[in-house]
Amino acid sequence: MINGVNNNTGSGNAASGAKNGTSAAEMQDKFLTLLVAQLKNQDPTNPMDNAQLTSQMAQISTVSGIEKLNETVSSVTSQFSQMQMLQGSSLIGHTVLTEGNGLALTDKGEGTAAFELAGKAANVTVTITNGAGELVDTVELSNMNAGRNYFTWDGSKYEGDKSNLKYNVKATNANSVVKVTPLTASNVVAATVSGGKLVLELGNGTTVDYNKVQSVF
DSSP, X not given: OOOOOOHHHHHHHHHHHHHTTOOHHHHHHHHHHHHHHXXXXXXXXXXXOHHHHHHHHHHHHHHHHHHXXXXXXXXXXXXXXHHHHHHHHHHTTOEEEEESOBOOBOTTSEEEEEEEESSOEEEEEEEEEOTTOOEEEEEEXXXXXXXXXXXXXXXXXXOSOOTTOEEEEEEEETTEEEOEEEEEEEEEEEEEEETXXXXXXXXXXXXXXXXXXXXXX
Protein backbone atom coordinates (compact mmCIF):
# COMPACT_ATOMS: atom_id res chain seq x y z
CA MET A 1 0.00 0.00 0.00
CA ILE A 2 1.11 3.51 -0.77
CA ASN A 3 0.85 5.82 2.22
CA GLY A 4 -1.16 9.03 1.98
CA VAL A 5 0.80 12.13 1.14
CA ASN A 6 0.53 14.55 4.06
CA ASN A 7 0.86 18.34 3.94
CA ASN A 8 4.56 18.36 4.84
CA THR A 9 5.43 15.96 2.05
CA GLY A 10 3.47 17.94 -0.49
CA SER A 11 5.12 21.21 0.52
CA GLY A 12 8.53 19.58 0.44
CA ASN A 13 7.93 18.21 -3.04
CA ALA A 14 6.77 21.62 -4.23
CA ALA A 15 9.87 23.32 -2.84
CA SER A 16 12.12 20.61 -4.25
CA GLY A 17 10.47 20.84 -7.65
CA ALA A 18 10.85 24.63 -7.75
CA LYS A 19 14.49 24.33 -6.71
CA ASN A 20 15.27 21.72 -9.36
CA GLY A 21 13.52 23.69 -12.10
CA THR A 22 10.62 21.19 -12.46
CA SER A 23 7.59 22.84 -14.04
CA ALA A 24 4.19 22.81 -12.38
CA ALA A 25 2.84 20.70 -15.25
CA GLU A 26 5.48 17.99 -14.72
CA MET A 27 4.89 18.02 -10.98
CA GLN A 28 1.14 17.76 -11.56
CA ASP A 29 1.55 14.70 -13.82
CA LYS A 30 3.75 12.96 -11.23
CA PHE A 31 1.36 13.92 -8.45
CA LEU A 32 -1.69 12.56 -10.28
CA THR A 33 0.12 9.31 -11.14
CA LEU A 34 1.02 8.84 -7.49
CA LEU A 35 -2.50 9.76 -6.37
CA VAL A 36 -4.16 7.25 -8.74
CA ALA A 37 -1.82 4.49 -7.54
CA GLN A 38 -2.56 5.47 -3.96
CA LEU A 39 -6.32 5.27 -4.51
CA LYS A 40 -6.05 1.87 -6.23
CA ASN A 41 -3.93 0.39 -3.46
CA GLN A 42 -5.48 2.00 -0.39
CA ASP A 43 -6.85 -0.14 2.42
CA PRO A 44 -10.62 -0.49 1.82
CA THR A 45 -11.14 -0.53 5.57
CA ASN A 46 -9.23 2.74 6.01
CA PRO A 47 -9.69 4.83 2.82
CA MET A 48 -8.39 8.34 2.35
CA ASP A 49 -10.97 10.87 3.52
CA ASN A 50 -12.19 13.76 1.39
CA ALA A 51 -10.38 16.37 3.49
CA GLN A 52 -7.01 14.72 2.89
CA LEU A 53 -7.68 14.38 -0.85
CA THR A 54 -8.76 18.04 -1.07
CA SER A 55 -5.65 19.13 0.80
CA GLN A 56 -3.36 17.29 -1.62
CA MET A 57 -5.15 18.71 -4.66
CA ALA A 58 -4.89 22.21 -3.18
CA GLN A 59 -1.13 21.81 -2.84
CA ILE A 60 -0.58 21.08 -6.52
CA SER A 61 -2.98 23.90 -7.47
CA THR A 62 -0.91 26.28 -5.37
CA VAL A 63 2.31 25.26 -7.13
CA SER A 64 0.67 25.73 -10.53
CA GLY A 65 -0.70 29.12 -9.49
CA ILE A 66 2.70 30.32 -8.26
CA GLU A 67 4.35 29.35 -11.56
CA LYS A 68 1.69 31.23 -13.54
CA LEU A 69 2.06 34.22 -11.24
CA ASN A 70 5.84 34.24 -11.78
CA GLU A 71 5.31 34.16 -15.55
CA THR A 72 2.87 37.07 -15.31
CA VAL A 73 5.23 39.13 -13.13
CA SER A 74 8.10 38.48 -15.53
CA SER A 75 5.97 39.61 -18.49
CA VAL A 76 4.81 42.76 -16.70
CA THR A 77 8.40 43.61 -15.69
CA SER A 78 9.57 43.26 -19.28
CA GLN A 79 6.74 45.46 -20.57
CA PHE A 80 7.46 48.06 -17.87
CA SER A 81 11.13 48.22 -18.90
CA GLN A 82 10.10 48.76 -22.52
CA MET A 83 7.73 51.55 -21.47
CA GLN A 84 10.52 53.18 -19.46
CA MET A 85 12.87 53.11 -22.44
CA LEU A 86 10.16 54.61 -24.66
CA GLN A 87 9.56 57.34 -22.09
CA GLY A 88 13.29 58.00 -21.76
CA SER A 89 13.76 58.20 -25.53
CA SER A 90 11.06 60.87 -25.75
CA LEU A 91 13.07 63.05 -23.33
CA ILE A 92 16.26 63.11 -25.42
CA GLY A 93 16.88 66.65 -26.63
CA HIS A 94 14.74 68.17 -23.89
CA THR A 95 15.89 70.22 -20.90
CA VAL A 96 15.22 68.94 -17.38
CA LEU A 97 15.45 70.60 -13.99
CA THR A 98 17.14 68.61 -11.25
CA GLU A 99 18.43 69.51 -7.82
CA GLY A 100 21.90 71.07 -8.13
CA ASN A 101 23.67 74.39 -8.61
CA GLY A 102 25.45 74.04 -11.95
CA LEU A 103 25.04 76.90 -14.41
CA ALA A 104 25.45 76.13 -18.12
CA LEU A 105 25.65 78.95 -20.66
CA THR A 106 24.03 79.11 -24.07
CA ASP A 107 25.89 80.05 -27.25
CA LYS A 108 24.94 83.66 -26.52
CA GLY A 109 26.53 83.47 -23.07
CA GLU A 110 23.30 83.42 -21.06
CA GLY A 111 22.77 81.10 -18.11
CA THR A 112 19.29 80.26 -16.78
CA ALA A 113 18.63 78.35 -13.57
CA ALA A 114 15.93 78.05 -10.94
CA PHE A 115 15.50 77.69 -7.20
CA GLU A 116 12.72 76.73 -4.81
CA LEU A 117 11.91 79.06 -1.91
CA ALA A 118 10.30 77.63 1.20
CA GLY A 119 8.60 80.97 1.77
CA LYS A 120 8.33 84.52 0.48
CA ALA A 121 11.65 86.37 0.30
CA ALA A 122 12.11 90.13 0.23
CA ASN A 123 15.79 89.91 -0.69
CA VAL A 124 17.54 87.26 -2.77
CA THR A 125 21.23 87.28 -3.66
CA VAL A 126 22.62 84.98 -6.37
CA THR A 127 26.40 84.62 -6.54
CA ILE A 128 28.11 83.10 -9.58
CA THR A 129 31.46 81.33 -9.08
CA ASN A 130 33.89 79.54 -11.40
CA GLY A 131 35.41 76.09 -11.04
CA ALA A 132 38.04 77.43 -8.62
CA GLY A 133 35.34 78.89 -6.37
CA GLU A 134 36.23 82.46 -7.31
CA LEU A 135 33.43 85.03 -7.42
CA VAL A 136 32.43 85.92 -10.98
CA ASP A 137 29.31 88.02 -10.54
CA THR A 138 26.39 88.80 -8.23
CA VAL A 139 22.71 89.10 -9.10
CA GLU A 140 20.34 90.88 -6.72
CA LEU A 141 16.63 89.97 -6.77
CA SER A 142 13.74 91.17 -4.63
CA ASN A 143 10.18 90.31 -3.62
CA MET A 144 10.27 86.67 -4.70
CA ASN A 145 7.29 84.43 -3.98
CA ALA A 146 7.40 81.04 -2.30
CA GLY A 147 7.87 78.14 -4.70
CA ARG A 148 9.87 77.99 -7.91
CA ASN A 149 11.63 81.07 -9.21
CA TYR A 150 13.93 81.56 -12.22
CA PHE A 151 16.81 83.88 -12.99
CA THR A 152 18.97 84.53 -16.05
CA TRP A 153 22.57 85.67 -15.88
CA ASP A 154 24.27 87.44 -18.77
CA GLY A 155 27.74 85.93 -18.93
CA SER A 156 28.57 87.08 -22.44
CA LYS A 157 31.26 89.44 -21.13
CA TYR A 158 32.88 86.86 -18.86
CA GLU A 159 36.14 85.71 -20.42
CA GLY A 160 37.16 83.10 -17.87
CA ASP A 161 36.53 79.34 -17.79
CA LYS A 162 32.83 78.76 -18.38
CA SER A 163 32.89 74.96 -18.17
CA ASN A 164 32.17 74.62 -14.45
CA LEU A 165 30.20 77.66 -13.36
CA LYS A 166 28.06 77.36 -10.24
CA TYR A 167 25.62 79.58 -8.40
CA ASN A 168 24.56 79.99 -4.80
CA VAL A 169 21.35 81.58 -3.56
CA LYS A 170 20.74 83.27 -0.22
CA ALA A 171 17.26 84.50 0.62
CA THR A 172 15.90 86.49 3.56
CA ASN A 173 12.58 87.94 4.56
CA ALA A 174 12.91 90.70 7.18
CA ASN A 175 15.30 89.11 9.69
CA SER A 176 14.49 85.50 8.80
CA VAL A 177 16.47 83.23 6.50
CA VAL A 178 14.39 81.50 3.85
CA LYS A 179 15.33 77.94 2.87
CA VAL A 180 16.49 77.64 -0.75
CA THR A 181 16.77 74.54 -2.97
CA PRO A 182 18.83 75.18 -6.15
CA LEU A 183 17.71 73.58 -9.42
CA THR A 184 19.98 73.23 -12.42
CA ALA A 185 18.90 72.96 -16.06
CA SER A 186 20.54 70.28 -18.23
CA ASN A 187 19.99 68.75 -21.65
CA VAL A 188 19.09 65.04 -21.89
CA VAL A 189 21.43 63.25 -24.32
CA ALA A 190 20.59 59.58 -23.62
CA ALA A 191 18.42 57.30 -21.52
CA THR A 192 19.00 53.83 -20.08
CA VAL A 193 17.22 51.43 -17.73
CA SER A 194 19.42 50.27 -14.86
CA GLY A 195 18.29 48.19 -11.91
CA GLY A 196 14.69 48.59 -13.00
CA LYS A 197 14.94 52.39 -12.94
CA LEU A 198 14.99 54.90 -15.79
CA VAL A 199 18.28 56.82 -15.77
CA LEU A 200 18.91 59.94 -17.86
CA GLU A 201 22.34 60.91 -19.16
CA LEU A 202 22.79 64.68 -19.17
CA GLY A 203 24.83 66.96 -21.37
CA ASN A 204 27.06 67.98 -18.46
CA GLY A 205 28.35 64.40 -18.17
CA THR A 206 26.28 63.37 -15.15
CA THR A 207 23.36 60.97 -14.78
CA VAL A 208 20.15 61.31 -12.81
CA ASP A 209 17.27 59.01 -11.91
CA TYR A 210 14.08 60.02 -13.70
CA ASN A 211 12.17 60.23 -10.42
CA LYS A 212 14.46 63.10 -9.37
CA VAL A 213 13.51 65.27 -12.35
CA GLN A 214 11.60 68.34 -11.17
CA SER A 215 10.44 69.60 -14.56
CA VAL A 216 10.83 68.98 -18.30
CA PHE A 217 11.00 71.66 -21.01
